[in-house]
Amino acid sequence: MINFEKHTLKNGLRIIVHQDRTTPMVAVNVLYDVGARDEDPNRTGFAHLFEHLMFGGTKNIPSYDEPVQHVGGENNAWTSNDYTNYYVTVPSVNIETAFWLEADRMYELDFSEKSLEVQRKVVIEEFKQRYLNQPYGDIPILIRDLAYKVHPYRWPTIGKEISHIEQATLDEVKSFFFKHYAPNNAVLSVAGNIEPDEVFRLAEKWFGDIPSRAIAPRNLPQEPPQTEPRYLEVKRNVPAPLIHMVFHNGRRTDPDFYANDLLSDILSNGPSSRLFQSLVKDQRIFSEVNAYISGDRDPGLFTVTGRLMPGVEIKKAEQSIRTELNKLTQTVPSDYELQKVKNKVISNLVFDEISFLNKAINLALYELMGAIDELNREPDNYQAVSPRDIKETATKIFRPENCSTLYYLPL
């Protein structure tokens, strides 16, 4: 159970506070409603590149990191297809420094050619380090392009190709800022050893005078239903073949999200799960299998993936996965099996509440999704899923024409 208080400033900034007296620290989290889905198809990777530039200093505060470290704090950020999130943890006595820094860079950046040039290089190295110079690293790029034809989820957060990052200009950077970075397009959440009234006072003091900005309504092309199976085969310098299958499913906020999540847990959460027991332990087809959902704000993907054991044919491996998926479309899981995956979800929700930073991030995400009131109802939302719901969801998702399959083979 996470208790919280909420307040909205005149400029539209939403503030959520959770008091946790067990820690000497506090987390200050600013979540912006912008992600890779908001990018120009010719400038993919831009939201993430922009996240790097947010650490480049402003006219008033030339270095962002230095003052954070000076008060004993630590900070970082991440970008996804839906969000860009910035967080600072500081000793709670020094919370005001975090407000000062976050408000300042929400107000205005010091856009410089030099900073852009360096961060372009840094992001290109990140592109290589995480995607291109790793075995199986380019799967996110390949699979999104196969599964989505229209929606901007067709590229990953890092971008579709390096050239898009190389070509980013300073004018584009500026216009991106004023288009998406605004108090009325963000949620400020705070969790830790702090009085809510003090947070509201500081928020008014530092963020209260930042003008709200005109945020264009989001109007993304929605992905039409997939009507036939898609396949892609690539050859790379890797030791073992891998199969990666994705099925279109729903939004994070759809009622059947919980059934989707539990369905993926039945398949692969933990050593007793079906794919692991059947395909890794009994049949020895895979050395590793996994199933998970993306939980995106627009309709997302249900992924099933596995790395093959030596000598196994990829068609046979694919068939073995489909057989397991089909079982779930034909037979309801037992009450025991469903209870098992629910128990695991519920204890994970408890484990998640140990970290004050996790709590701050979750509060902001739920608020931005428009689901803050669901946050403390999540255990009930999972408990409400029935065995029949699992079968119905499996039937809806695991259709061959709803599937994109990537064969990732050794040279």
Add this chain to the structure above:
Amino acid sequence: MPINFKIRPEYKTIEKIDVLPVEFSQLENGVPVSVIRAGSQDVTKIDIEYPAGAVHAPFPLIASTTANLLQEGTAQKTSQQISEIIDFHGAYIHTQTAHHNTVVSLLCLTSHLPQMLELVHEIITLPTFPQHEFDIYLRKRYEEFAIEGEKVKTIASRLFSETIFGADHPYGRQLRHEHFDQIDLNRIKTFHEKYYKPELAKIYVAGQPGDNIIDLLNRFWGEKTDVPKMNYPSIPAPSPSPEKERIIKKENAMQSAIRIGRPLFNNHHSDFIPLQVLNTILGGHFGSRLMTSLREEKGLTYGISSFIMPLKYSGAWIISSEVTGSKREEAIETVFDEFRKLQNELISEKELTMVKNYMMGELLRNFDGPFSTADIYRNLKEYNLDFSFYRHMVNYLRDVTAFHIRELAQKYLNPEEFWVIVAGV
């Protein structure tokens, strides 16, 4: 009205760290138990440490395989039955093998502690090591080994340890293809028999384990058995390679992984704490000299870090990064330039104060909550140290001057005393 961002808010310097108390007791057979009781959730983490480390086995694969197979079948339960119990209770059991020990960790809701402890005890004391589970495990492990071998960072770090400690040294020897042919179940069973005796355990409890935790532990781990006196093999001094620079080419690599480092001592040495400060300045935080120079000024890398790794009978100082392939030499030269700057120029008061404050904040973060406090405590105990180690660090942070830092750099950051390992192009 525009906001005045020029005025920096006031802040406080962290002067001291409050550490959670440790309740120490012993089971009936003398097994030491440390309990750190805190946290807002009814969750418990229990680490059970055995002297089943990699250096005690004839070659690298044995200790970790033994640990990983504990869950794969006991005299009473199959691997699948064990998995079902763990998952149904929403619990996690995992093992981690280091040089000198293996830790079996349990994380669960406190309400499930009795059932889960019973299971953990069963897998540790009565494993059957079934042949087919052994075969499955090894084939999976081999696949992972092969994939890791494709990563430039893995290639570089394997070669680094081998180079600075020696290929036959217990801290330098690496897992190799032939070990997968040499390993067999007899070796696993012998290793288990010797190193997983209940009386050899050291138990660390964190969270809210309830009032009867010691009774519960006594029921399972308090048993007196006949443990012969253990003789652990001694660890020789490192014998680093005379070759100061080694390069492994990897075709078509887009980046080179670099490791620059030297053998060092562990946390008993009087310069260990001072070097933590020098290391933080050099490459131990986001605003470090190396990050600023290689990433923020030159854009040669996504990240670079340096860290000091203490080992029970040695230690190492390691700088690690993946850099753009064509600029590898420039990157290495830039690292050494930063060494020389620290040797020749005094650090500014401003930067030193920032690093001190950052390190105090980091200590506050590390001692926040029972789980990370227990991890720190267990690590200290491995070196026969206690929390006073961190009191010394706090005192040193208060007193250290720019002159100390320069002196340390002159003593420990001579470029010619470092080894350079490259994997990639």
